[in-house]
Amino acid sequence: MTEILDPSHVRLADRPLVVCDVDDVVLHFVAPFQDFLRKEGHELLPRSFRLTGNIVSIETQAVLEQADVQRLIETFFELQENWQFPFDFVVETLNALSSDADVVFLTAMPPRYWQHRRRLLDRLGLAFPLIASEEPKGPVMRRLHGERPLPSIFIDDMAHQLHSVRDHLPQSLLLHMMPDSPLHVLAPKPDGIVRAADWPHAADLIRSHIAPKDA
Incomplete structure (x- = not known):
């Protein structure tokens, strides 16, 4: 360690x-993260080179707040062995x-x-x-x-x-x-x-x- x-x-x-x-x-990272987001009911709409501000709810198209984006990133890292x-x-x-x-x-x-x-x-x-x-x-x-x-x-x-x-x-x-x-x-x-x-x-x-x- x-x-x-x-x-x-x-x-x-x-x-x-x-x-x-x-x-x-x-x-x-980006490709499997996009798949992960769709499974969670979200999608990445690249409009700038950042995640916060570019991840939206598939259902409402509302932009996710920074705290929600950070939570998704951390969940993805927790599950990276299944995705990357x-x-x-x-x-x-x-x-x-x-x-x-x-x-x-x-x-x-x-x-x-x-x-x-x-x-x-x-x-x-x-x-x-x-x-x-x-x-x-x-x-x-x-x-x-x-x-x-x-x-x-x-x-x-x-x-x-x-x-x-x-x-x-x-x-x-x-x-x-x-x-x-x-x-x-x-x-x-x-x-x-x-x-x-x-x-x-x-x-x-x-x-x-x-x-x-x-x-």
């Missing part, structure tokens, strides 16, 4: 580091990369749902260390990688998290990955950061980054 918040307990080898977000990068599923090629890609690099999951999720996510990732064959934190990811990434003179890679779907890591660990390779969802179409785009189209593309970019420079 020490991996929930404190990255100092993640033991890294003397090799490159790949740090990866989970929701809508490793596991689908992996992106194509993510399992084989990360397991292949783990032969040459340490892989760590850094998920922006309330830490109380760490065990639920841990069970789901393990069941999928993604038994890499998992850190759950609601703080910006740049400082976490910095504490994790420190001053090690080794390549580091950070993958996320959120522009602000990519920018946070760039501010705290500018030598990292930053990769922007996100699904083709109606909500993500409205998302802010990270400035000057490479977009990985899918996991095979991400693997190519990562292997190029970690390859010995004199090879």
Whole structure:
């Protein structure tokens, strides 16, 4: 349980580091959340890149208040093992990369749902260390990688998290990955950061980054 918040307990080898977000990068979030909402009698009508203000009652079309949206999100995280599923090629890609690099999951999720996510990732064959934190990811990434003179890679779907890591660990390779969802179409785009189209593309970019420079 020490991996929930404190990255100092993640033991890294003397090799490159790949740090990866989970929701809508490793596991689908928006698509199964929409299915979950419909089961609860609600629907997501993307009009901006946020959930509050865009979830309505199917019956009345009334917009749900923030407290109700938060309750639905927390219920979804409680039940995530029944709803979330992996992106194509993510399992084989990360397991292949783990032969040459340490892989760590850094998920922006309330830490109380760490065990639920841990069970789901393990069941999928993604038994890499998992850190759950609601703080910006740049400082976490910095504490994790420190001053090690080794390549580091950070993958996320959120522009602000990519920018946070760039501010705290500018030598990292930053990769922007996100699904083709109606909500993500409205998302802010990270400035000057490479977009990985899918996991095979991400693997190519990562292997190029970690390859010995004199090879």
